[in-house]
Amino acid sequence: MEAEGGAVHPSKGTICTAYSSYRTTGHFNLSQFDIECYKSVAEKMCKESGVNLIYHMLFVGCDTENGKVTAAYYATQAGIYKISAKVFVDCSGDAVIAKASGVEMQYGNEEGHKQSATLFFTVTGVDKAEMDAYMIPAETMEKRFYMDVIKEARAKGEFPSNRAKIQLFEAINGEWLVNMTQIDDVDAYSSEEVTAAEMEGREQAVGIIEFLKKYVAGCKNIKLSKTADQLGVRESGHIIGEYVMTVADAVDSYRYEDSVFCCSNSIDIHTPNGVTYVARNTNEPYYFPYRSLIAKEFDNLLVAGRCASTESEIMAAIRVMPPCFAMGQAAGTAAAIAAVDGVKTKEVDVPKLVCTLKKDGVYLPEV
Ligand SMILES: Cc1cc2nc3c(=O)[nH]c(=O)nc-3n(C[C@H](O)[C@H](O)[C@H](O)COP(=O)(O)OP(=O)(O)OC[C@H]3O[C@@H](n4cnc5c(N)ncnc54)[C@H](O)[C@@H]3O)c2cc1C
Numbered sequence: 519m520e521a522e523g524g525a526v527h528p529s530k531g532t533i534c535t536a537y538s539s540y541r542t543t544g545h546f547n548l549s550q551f552d553i554e555c556y557k558s559v560a561e562k563m564c565k566e567s568g569v570n571l572i573y574h575m576l577f578v579g580c581d582t583e584n585g586k587v588t589a590a591y592y593a594t595q596a597g598i599y600k601i602s603a604k605v606f607v608d609c610s611g612d613a614v615i616a617k618a619s620g621v622e623m624q625y626g627n628e629e630g631h632k633q634s635a636t637l638f639f640t641v642t643g644v645d646k647a648e649m650d651a652y653m654i655p656a657e658t659m660e661k662r663f664y665m666d667v668i669k670e671a672r673a674k675g676e677f678p679s680n681r682a683k684i685q686l687f688e689a690i691n692g693e694w695l696v697n698m699t700q701i702d703d704v705d706a707y708s709s710e711e712v713t714a715a716e717m718e719g720r721e722q723a724v725g726i727i728e729f730l731k732k733y734v735a736g737c738k739n740i741k742l743s744k745t746a747d748q749l750g751v752r753e754s755g756h757i758i759g760e761y762v763m764t765v766a767d768a769v770d771s772y773r774y775e776d777s778v779f780c781c782s783n784s785i786d787i788h789t790p791n792g793v794t795y796v797a798r799n800t801n802e803p804y805y806f807p808y809r810s811l812i813a814k815e816f817d818n819l820l821v822a823g824r825c826a827s828t829e830s831e832i833m834a835a836i837r838v839m840p841p842c843f844a845m846g847q848a849a850g851t852a853a854a855i856a857a858v859d860g861v862k863t864k865e866v867d868v869p870k871l872v873c874t875l876k877k878d879g880v881y882l883p884e885v
Pocket residue numbers: 575576577578609610611612614635636637638697749750751752822823824825837838839840842
């Protein structure tokens with residue numbers, strides 16, 4: 519993607535650039551990419567690897583028999599489409615296959631609260647020179663996130679969101695991404711709630727743009743370019759799998775016998791009252807166990823992504839894109855081993871899985 523001009527290498531998106539939202543601590547080293555370039559590169563890679571892609575299919579149900587998922591059904595314009603497979607990998611974010619199969623699930627945290635959702639939007643017309651002139655000399659993170667400005671606007675009733683910070687990221691096509699709307703406790707399984715949340719997000723976007731124009735350096739002439747195609751759901755249901763990864767595991771960087779990748783995102787929990795962070799006891803990366811991808815009730819069902827088997831608090835960290843990619847790779851590799859070796863997903867030879875992942879480039883340092 520970088521070669522095609524569709525991505526910024528992380529080394530260039532580092533601290534105090536518009537790509538990193540001018541952060542100097544925490545969540546920087548962002549790798550911005552162009553969405554259209556991503557689509558074409560991803561499709562090319564799938565074609566080259568022999569993946570049979572089919573879009574426009576909505577999962578609507580499945581069959582199970584003797585501890586196995588035997589078929590999944592999808593609604594298409596041509597009617598209901600049936601897929602049979604030796605092993606299923608549910609990467610739906612919401613664990614829709616696992617849920618329909620009757621796998622034990624937890625929705626949100628222990629009290630059932632889901633982390634807040636956001637409808638991203640993009641704007642054009644940011645005056646980058648003006649924004650740089652304000653941001654680059656700014657010394658405190660409060661100023662870089664315009665927290666003082668928010669306070670002032672909120673006192674006048676002119677800040678239309680519950681967020682505590684302004685998060686504007688430069689994209690690579692002249693647009694800027696705005697991560698600022700907040701819609702709380704949305705049930706991602708309810709079409710009514712998701713629709714209402716998307717409408718609420720679009721309404722908030724209009725007010726946020728008015729606020730940005732009036733209060734934020736470089737934003738006087740911005741225009742809404744696009745709101746996201748769908749609501750950004752941070753949390754819905756997680757399976758209770760063979761192992762439930764805990765926040766304590768990550769805090770102490772616990773190394774499991776079946777670790778399949780490692781990751782390092784901060785543990786940032788989005789609540790209605792703002793983002794809270796869980797401190798870790800070490801700067802080492804933390805690990806993710808294969809067992810947290812296994813639906814314990816079935817011999818041939820894995821999940822990957824934010825619906826993996828973890829406590830809600832650590833889902834806040836492993837839900838980001840790099841761990842989700844790594845989970846997909848681990849689950850896909852395990853599914854292939856299970857299918858070829860004719861074994862249950864629980865019986866996959868873990869050293870063989872880890873060795874294959876490492877051979878395919880997964881970073882898993884020895885300890
Ligand atoms: C507001 C917000 C900000 C974020 N910021 C960052 C960030 O800065 N950095 C970062 O790395 N990550 C970030 N993330 C996290 C990241 O984008 C997602 O959490 C991650 O993509 C989740 O991956 P996933 O594979 O589990 O699910 P998804 O990427 O949501 O993929 C699930 C797929 O399954 C499909 N699907 C669902 N149900 C069905 C069905 N019934 N039938 C057919 N298909 C179905 C969906 O259409 C979708 O294509 C952010 C997320 C949000 C919401």
